[in-house]
Amino acid sequence: SQTIHQWPATLVQPVGSPLSLECTVEGTSNPNLYWYRQAAGRGLQLLFYSVGIGQISSEVPQNLSASRPQDRQFILSSKKLLLSDSGFYLCAWSVSSGMRSNQPQHFGDGTRLSIL
């Protein structure tokens, strides 16, 4: 069966510090991968998605970046965090595009990021 791991679960960082959040998927190959951010009490904001190794699409201009160094690894990074980067970050995977997946996205447990 497929599983998705996301870490850390919580993170407190000072303004201006770097960030690295990691997400890995097991039990499937060539998944689509996604990073979302959710502000408190709000909906999901799609930040990045990837359809393959090294292929990253950004949905929202910001000081965050994403990388996919391996098929089932997705990393969210920042060189200098802003106060506005606080939120709940969710990684998700789905069956690759180009075919009818007939499956929902599957989400990791999330990382709660607080910027001080």
Added chain:
Amino acid sequence: ELKVEQNPLFLSMQEGKNYTIYCNYSTTSDRLYWYRQDPGKSLESLFVLLSNGAVKQEGRLMASLDTKARLSTLHITAAVHDLSATYFCAVELDNYGQNFVFGPGTRLSVLP
């Protein structure tokens, strides 16, 4: 651009009552998903609706899909406090890449 709307955005209801949450979308799709999110937690898949007229039921929740009307409903029967959560619908497209579009969520509070 696909838009997914949910109505209502906030719902406060008493235990034992029935209510329906609506999810409207603006383009053709026959794949729609419902998720539940508890406070401080991730999203959990509830229902997978893959064709016009699809109906799925789990406990006190029932979801349906009308692709011609571009409408999905999530019906709550005899609500209990444990159903308090935020419910999201998501439409799947045939795009290469960004193929899931989420609604804004409906925050449900079931009061004793």
